[in-house]
Amino acid sequence: MKQVDDIGDNGFIGEIKQLLEEARKQVVRQVNTTMLKTYFEIGRRIVEQEQKGEVQAGYGNYLIAELSKSLSASFGKGYSKRNIELMRQFYLTYKITQSPISQSLSWTHYIRLMRISDEAERRFYEIECEANHWSVRELNRQFDSALYQRLALSRDKEKILELSRKGQILEKIILCRDKKDALVEITLPEDSTQIFASRYQTVLPSKEELSKLIKK
DSSP states (O other): OHHHHTTSTTTHHHHHHHHHHHHHHHHHHHHHHHHHHHHHHHHHHHHHHHHHTTTSTTHHHHHHHHHHHHHHHHHOSSOOHHHHHHHHHHHHHHSSOSSOOOTTSOHHHHHHHTTOOOHHHHHHHHHHHHHHTOOHHHHHHHHHTTHHHHHHHOSOHHHHHHHHHTTOOSSSOEEOSSOOHHHHHHHSOTTOSSOOOOOEESSOOOHHHHHHHHHO
16 A cells, blocks of 8 residues: 555655654764863863962872862763873864864764874864764774875875775785784775785885885
């Protein structure tokens, strides 16, 4: 019957499911946005409080330790000394930057992004993460494959971006701290069966070396 067909997942019920899915995504986005704003504000207040007590040696460490202890007692996990330090770093990293805090990126994204010291490179990966909906795993993969440096040296930047978005490693170089298969597996795209690492490097090649590789 036509009326029955209209009720299924392609009709009335499907529309209700879509409404609920959109509502769920909106709630997640709102929670994420609120959390990022709150962490930024916590970082700001820590820095300002540190400045008030700057004449006291070790005051900053004492402040973070006491804050962590109190917040953990009141709110549970998530407020370790390390996490509090990251909130402080979050504020210091983005207080004067020209790049806004994206609502599309998670706190875990920002923890990874803050490890990129060069502001231009960090901003590049922020934009790519947001535009292409990169997971943190994908961000790590693209960063470890030196995408930013490749684009800086390449004459065909659009082609490199196109290939990177398809999950292809352009050169047979795996950048990792240790020569371990586990790290290589993380660096390569998921379900990769035709990409192999023929060369390991623990540090990024020089611009001259990268230029030669790209021209091959």
